[in-house]
Amino acid sequence: MTLIACKECGTEISTKASACPKCGAKVPKTKWWLWVPLGLGAAFLMFGAVVGSSPEAQEKSQERRAIDLCWEEQKRKSFDAGTQRFVAGACEMMESKFTQKYGHRP
Numbered sequence: 001m002t003l004i005a006c007k008e009c010g011t012e013i014s015t016k017a018s019a020c021p022k023c024g025a026k027v028p029k030t031k032w033w034l035w036v037p038l039g040l041g042a043a044f045l046m047f048g049a050v051v052g053s054s055p056e057a058q059e060k061s062q063e064r065r066a067i068d069l070c071w072e073e074q075k076r077k078s079f080d081a082g083t084q085r086f087v088a089g090a091c092e093m094m095e096s097k098f099t100q101k102y103g104h105r106p
């Protein structure tokens, strides 16, 4: 049980009480849901730490993501044929670099 000071009169009241016994002011409840995003964030970070435990694995997944993004970009309709070819060339270069570095395709 935790005791907090009433914000109205300063009387120590239990956090389990819904109102101050002396003045009747409402006891502020802990907003537990405020911790939900924090908890999720921490879980996500922990998950990331387990999956990408080695810096090499992290780098690898980052490079793979960059290649994915590159191809996504390449498929963009707003590019003309010449630009698409150029971007495709850049993506292929990234892919071949990846293949050389890790011994397999991304």
Ligand SMILES: [Zn+2]
Residues within 6 Å of the ligand: 006, 007, 008, 009, 010, 011, 020, 021, 022, 023, 024, 025
């Ligand atoms: Zn009070």
